[in-house]
Amino acid sequence: xxxxxxxxxxGLSFAMLLFLLSAGLSLxxxxxxxxxxxxxxxxxxxxxIGLSILKHTDSFLLAVVISFSVVPIIGVxxxxxxxxxxxxxxxxxxxxxFGFIFIIGDICLWIWGGLPQALPKPEPFSHSIHFLGLxxxxxxxxxxxxxxxxxxxxxxFLDKTKVGSLVRAGVDDQExxxxxxxxxxxxxxGVFAVGSLLAALAGILGGPFVGVYPGVDIDILLFACVVVxxxxxxxxxxxxxxxxxxxxxxxxxxxxxxxxxxxxxxLPMAIILAVRPRGLFGKE
Amino acid sequence: MTVLRLENLxxxxxxxxxxxxxxxxxxxxxxxxILGPNGAGKTTLFNLISGIYxxxxxxxxxxxxxxxxxxxxxxxALGLSRTFQISNLFFGLTLFENILLSVQxxxxxxxxxxxxxxxxxYLNDRVESYLKRWNLGNKRDDVVANLSHGEQRQLEIIMAxxxxxxxxxxxxxxxxxxxxxxxxxxxFLKEIERDITxxxxxxxxxxxxxxxxxxxxxHYGRIIAxxxxxxxxxxxxxxxxxxxxx
Amino acid sequence: MKLKGGLPLxxxxxTLLLIIPFLVSxxxxxxxxxxxxFALFAESLDILVGHVGLPSLGHAAFFGVPAYVxxxxxxxxxxxFWLCLxxxxxxxxxxxAFFGLLVMRARGAYFxxxxxxxxxxxxxxxxxxxxxxxxxxxxxxxxxPLLGIPWSINGTLSYYFFVLLLVTVASWALWVIxxxxxxxxxxxxxxxxxxxxxxxxxxxxxxxxxxxxxAAFAGLSGVLFVFYNAFVCTDDMGIILSAKGLLMxxxxxxxxxxxxxxxxxxxxxxxxxxxxxxxxxxxVLGIIYVVVILFFPNGILGGFQKR
Numbered sequence: 020x021x022x023x024x025x026x027x028x029x030g031l032s033f034a035m036l037l038f039l040l041s042a043g044l045s046l047x048x049x050x051x052x053x054x055x056x057x058x059x060x061x062x063x064x065x066x067x068i069g070l071s072i073l074k075h076t077d078s079f080l081l082a083v084v085i086s087f088s089v090v091p092i093i094g095v096x097x098x099x100x101x102x103x104x105x106x107x108x109x110x111x112x113x114x115x116x117f118g119f120i121f122i123i124g125d126i127c128l129w130i131w132g133g134l135p136q137a138l139p140k141p142e143p144f145s146h147s148i149h150f151l152g153l154x155x156x157x158x159x160x161x162x163x164x165x166x167x168x169x170x171x172x173x174x175x176f177l178d179k180t181k182v183g184s185l186v187r188a189g190v191d192d193q194e195x196x197x198x199x200x201x202x203x204x205x206x207x208x209g210v211f212a213v214g215s216l217l218a219a220l221a222g223i224l225g226g227p228f229v230g231v232y233p234g235v236d237i238d239i240l241l242f243a244c245v246v247v248x249x250x251x252x253x254x255x256x257x258x259x260x261x262x263x264x265x266x267x268x269x270x271x272x273x274x275x276x277x278x279x280x281x282x283x284x285x286l287p288m289a290i291i292l293a294v295r296p297r298g299l300f301g302k303e
Numbered sequence: 304m305t306v307l308r309l310e311n312l313x314x315x316x317x318x319x320x321x322x323x324x325x326x327x328x329x330x331x332x333x334x335x336x337i338l339g340p341n342g343a344g345k346t347t348l349f350n351l352i353s354g355i356y357x358x359x360x361x362x363x364x365x366x367x368x369x370x371x372x373x374x375x376x377x378x379x380a381l382g383l384s385r386t387f388q389i390s391n392l393f394f395g396l397t398l399f400e401n402i403l404l405s406v407q408x409x410x411x412x413x414x415x416x417x418x419x420x421x422x423x424x425y426l427n428d429r430v431e432s433y434l435k436r437w438n439l440g441n442k443r444d445d446v447v448a449n450l451s452h453g454e455q456r457q458l459e460i461i462m463a464x465x466x467x468x469x470x471x472x473x474x475x476x477x478x479x480x481x482x483x484x485x486x487x488x489x490x491f492l493k494e495i496e497r498d499i500t501x502x503x504x505x506x507x508x509x510x511x512x513x514x515x516x517x518x519x520x521x522h523y524g525r526i527i528a529x530x531x532x533x534x535x536x537x538x539x540x541x542x543x544x545x546x547x548x549x
Numbered sequence: 550m551k552l553k554g555g556l557p558l559x560x561x562x563x564t565l566l567l568i569i570p571f572l573v574s575x576x577x578x579x580x581x582x583x584x585x586x587f588a589l590f591a592e593s594l595d596i597l598v599g600h601v602g603l604p605s606l607g608h609a610a611f612f613g614v615p616a617y618v619x620x621x622x623x624x625x626x627x628x629x630f631w632l633c634l635x636x637x638x639x640x641x642x643x644x645x646a647f648f649g650l651l652v653m654r655a656r657g658a659y660f661x662x663x664x665x666x667x668x669x670x671x672x673x674x675x676x677x678x679x680x681x682x683x684x685x686x687x688x689x690x691x692x693x694p695l696l697g698i699p700w701s702i703n704g705t706l707s708y709y710f711f712v713l714l715l716v717t718v719a720s721w722a723l724w725v726i727x728x729x730x731x732x733x734x735x736x737x738x739x740x741x742x743x744x745x746x747x748x749x750x751x752x753x754x755x756x757x758x759x760x761x762x763x764a765a766f767a768g769l770s771g772v773l774f775v776f777y778n779a780f781v782c783t784d785d786m787g788i789i790l791s792a793k794g795l796l797m798x799x800x801x802x803x804x805x806x807x808x809x810x811x812x813x814x815x816x817x818x819x820x821x822x823x824x825x826x827x828x829x830x831x832x833v834l835g836i837i838y839v840v841v842i843l844f845f846p847n848g849i850l851g852g853f854q855k856r
Contacts (some may be wrong), residue, residue, distance in 0.1 A: 054658040056665075101839065109658040110604055114799070117606075117792060119833025129829065158592050237788055241669040244662050252659065281673045288666065291652040353747055379749035393740035404737045408748040412730050419728045466748055 025153050026274050027123060027267065030067060032159040034266025035166020035230065039221040040248040042173060042258040043214030049190040049253020049302070051207050053102055055112040055196040058218050059240030065090045065222025066231035067131050070138050079141035087218050093123075094215030095208055103207070138226030162224050169217070170259055177255055186210060190253040191302070242269070245284050249291050252302025259277045260299055304331050306470050307352065312361035314347055320386045321347040323524035324361075329470075329517075334492075334501045336515035338508065338535075340544060344524040345504045345517050346388060349472050352502075353385050354378045362497070366469070381427065384468030386459040388475045388504070393447040398439060399456060401447055402430045405465035453484050460491075471495075473503040477510055489513050508545075512536070520544070566713055568849055575705040579777075582709045584817045586774050587715045591809035592723055593766035598795065599804030600727060601759045604661045606791045607648075607668030611767035615641040615773035617675065620679020620688045623776075630702075630776070637772040638765055642668075644671070645764030649757050668791060676783050680758030687782025693763035694776055702776075710852060712773050719769055726762065727806055736804075788791035793834070800841050802848030 044058045065086040065206025076215035097119060107113040139145075144158040177183035185206060220233075221239075229235065242265060265284050272283025292300060307329040314322040322344045329335050337345050350356040351398045352363060354375035363371045370378050393401050403420065406429045434440045437457055442450065447458065456476065456518065460483065463471055477485045489510045495501065505511040511518060512532045519529040520541050528538045535541055570578045590612055597603045615637030620635045652663050675778045676681045682688065693703045702708045726732050734755055737745045745752050784790065798815050802808025819837075824830050841848075 048658070052658070054662055101843070104843070110661075111842050111846060113658045113661055114795070115839055116602075118835045118838030118842065121792075121831045121838065123835075125829055125831035125835065128831070237669070239667060241673075244666045248663060248666060278677050278679075279674075281670050281677065285670045288670075289651055292654075292663065296654045355743065375743075375746040376749050376751050379747055385747050387744075391741055392745045393737055393744065395740050396736060400733065400736075404733060404745075405748055407730055408732070408750060413734060413750065414731055416726050416729050416731045419725070420730045420733050421728070423730070427776075455847075462744070462748070515616075 021153055022274075024148050025155065026270055028153075028155055028159060028163070030270030031263075032166075032228070032266075033270055034262045035163050036045045036172075036221055036225045036261035037167060037242050037266050038166055038259055039224070040148040041243040041250070041262055042170075042255060043217040044243050045247045045250065045252055045254060045258045046186070047211055047214045048185060048247065050210055052107050052109050052112070053098075053116070053211075054109070054213065055116050055211075056240060057097065057116040057119040057123060057216070058112060058243060059236035059238075060120050061090050061094060061215050061218035062222040062225065062239050063127055063231065063236040064093070064123055065219035066138065066235070067127050069223045069226050070131070070136060070231060073139055081085040082138075083223055086223055087216060090219035090222070091212045091215040094218075098208055098211040102211075103204070108226035120240075124233065124236055133233050135230055135232035137228070137230040138223070140227045156228075158227055162228075165220075165224060169220070171254075173255055182209075184204075227256070229282050242284070245288050247298070249287050250296060251298025253300070253302055254300040257298055257300035305329070306331050306333070306365070307366040307502070309348075309352070309366070312348070312351060312360040312363065314344075314351055314356055314360045315359045320524050322351060322358075322496050325521070325524075326528055327519060327526070327529075329500060329502060331500055333517055334515045335510040335517045335519065337504050337519050337521060338511055338541075339521035342523070343521040345521055346416045346474060347524075348521070349385065349474055349504065350363075352378075353383060353472060359480075364462065374495070379466070382469030383466075383472070384463040384466050384470070385472035386463045386474055386476060388478055390455045390459050392447050392455060392458055394463070395446065397444050397446055398450065398458065399430060399443040400431055402461055402465055403427075405435075405462045406430055408466045427505060429465070433465060452479055453481070456480060456488075464495075468499060470500045471502070473501065475506055477505065477507050485510060499505075516526070563717070570706055570709055571647055576708050578705050580817065580821055582705075582712050582777055583821075584814045584855045585709075585712050586770050586777060587794075587797065587817050588810040588813040589716045589719055589770040589773070590767055591722060591794055591801070591813040592806055593770065594761055594765070594794045595798050595803060595806055595809045596723070596727075596735070596763040597804075598798050598810075599806070600732065600735040600739060601756055603652075603760075604657070604795070605664040605763075606661050606788065607664030607666075607793060608763070608767055608794050609788070609790035610648075610671045610808065611641050611645060611764040612771040612774070612790060612794075613675065613767040613781070614671065614771070614782070616771040616781045616785055617682055617688065619772040620691045620775050620781050621681070623691055623694055624688070628692070628694050630696050633694055633776075634769070634772050638768045641764050641768030641771070642761060645761045649760040649764075653760070655754055665788065667790075668786070669788060672783055672787050675705075675786060678758045682731065683782070685783065687780060689780045690780045691775060691781070693779075697726055712777065715769065715773060719766055720806075723766060724806060727734060731755070731758070739804075770811040796834070796838055798848075799846070800837075800848055800849030803814075805848075805850045807849035808848050 040058060040062060044055060048054050068086040068089055069082040072085050073079065101115050102112050140158045144161050146157060147154045148157045148160070177187055189206060229239070246258060246261040246265050249264060250257025264287055268283040268287065269280065272280035305328055307327065309327040310326055312322055312325045313320060325348060337348065338483060339345055347356065351358050355375060358371060362369060365378060366381055368381065370381070372465060393404065403426060406426050410426070412423060434443055438490065439457070442454065447455065450458070456479065460476060475487050480488060485507060492501070492514045503514070515532060517529070518532055518535045520527055520535060522544055528541050570581065594608045595606065597605050618631040618640040619737040648667050651667065652660060655663050662734045676684055693708065696702060700707070702711045734745065734750055737750070737754055738755055742752050774785070793816055797812035798809045800815060801810065801812030820830060823833055
């Protein structure tokens, strides 16, 4: 019993991390038709920046502030100066983001070297706590709480605010949104910035337990893609449910069948593609 | 024989019934026109008949076969051919290649991997004959994206005809054409062989009345009138839709 | 591209390919062998990207898996090239058949994402299944196979000519396929699937077949590679290789079949040169990517550009 609870909590914390990443990826794809493959690179960059700040200042707060500034700025620059030249053209945009995977990834390798590292946990959360009869790292609980808060926040934003309804409208029908006078350029840049911010958050939060190493950008991108495939493009609910499914399955998979754990995430993806290609909550 | 039978066809998108309990029957050799203001559901009806949309309920019978569940290409293989309101051509390919793909569509060789397409003389000859008949021979190697709008509309029709269809769906064949080209198109439509049945959507009422021997009028997804051109001309509901609401 | 006009050029090219190896050092012969292998890889990807219009970021799976299988067969079962090739092609076709079923309903960037995910999962499997694949260390010590005829391909020069022969035959086969009714249908599908459906083509069947063909030809290039390299590791089926392949196709000109060959030559050559004086090849590759997409999306030979 304890084993299952422990794994479930671990899976939930990983799921929340995936949610932060895939929510941005899914909404950006749904609204702007940009499959931002560099999303994993934002995670990577944020984690490395956090690492450096923490090494030099010991302040988790400062690490958060700096990476929350740098990463979205880079994201917006990429979107404004490169991606927007191919407005709504799927393929050139995704290939451009792909080029940036190499650029950002190699620059990080250059600056921070090739050794796998992990961010130190912030002081208040570096111990385990006794919870429901288990000993569980409190940091993981923090990740779960932050993830849930962001999920609720995003849902409220999309559902209850005017800007949120513009985003939802844009995801549903580009042309109509533009006809109704929505400033598409600003909206796009805004959504991309928010997406990058979420990826930066994922990097800082994930740094301590997923770690950061050359290649984590691709590894985490893979998970985010699988979540979007399973959950459906452009859907926040899809990103949430998809993250839960994949996060849990991956965790249990690693615990029960370590060498074959990838099948745990391959299976739901294959089933969805075969039976419901647009994902659980996708459009079209 | 009955070429097409639609029984209580319904197509819903979310809460809206784009096509609402439409029933229709078309006999071999008919020239049947569908009229109606924008949004009446005409193109949706075409998409249902050709199989691009699946019907929410109702039945479609083509050449005495229930095709309601058939995919698009299977319906086409029965002898159904269509044009599109917005030209749906192979814009990156040449005029010759466009017609070639059309001509090859119902031939067994279309799956062949090992012989060059240009070596099939009979296919090439058929393409050349179409080019000649429509006076487009000098444009054969032009990329379709570079052709004029009128030429592209002509190609739309050629593509549909080149598969030797038995039943032709024409979606606004005169859309965007000049007066002269429209008259030519109307003349051409009247000259199509009688063994090809035609169902056409037209906005240009004059062309519809000239070409068709039977007219159906749709409004908000429903059929509100059908009959011969004379009957439709006198129908008060139709007059109100087209002239009363202005 | 009309063959007649290009015939003298092709003859010149083949002559050069036959003569140059005798004039340069074995390092360059090895480089030319690599270029030929990746030219075939890029051509096979062009079937999907340039002809059907399906951008795949997972093509390296069809390169790496047959490479691993051929390596394993040659080490444990038989050193006969044709047997290893057969085993590799079977493996690649099985994977292609299975993946094909999953991806066939996707298009554009969504297709790209799915192929990426599928290939990466396979990569992860290769990475973790250390007992079979050697994991990160890969499989080494693969010796040149026997052909079953009195021609030894052990030497750099002899293997080069063997690869040249097979790649030429395979390229010619691809050319025939592209110019056949089937090949033209693929182009039609790229331009407008709906139109093709309404004309009566079973678009799904064509796409699936194209997928299998692309996989098979990539498989051949993978097997040729593993016997050239004497070593195979997860790098040979990862996303970087898929990305390089895609860049080769775009740089040379998607849909032209000859363009990707040129693209392969440029990328392999650049990589080898740049890697001799800097570790930052990845950064350069990324920059080339961005520059090509921004300024030469139709490639050097002016292929088509899908929106």
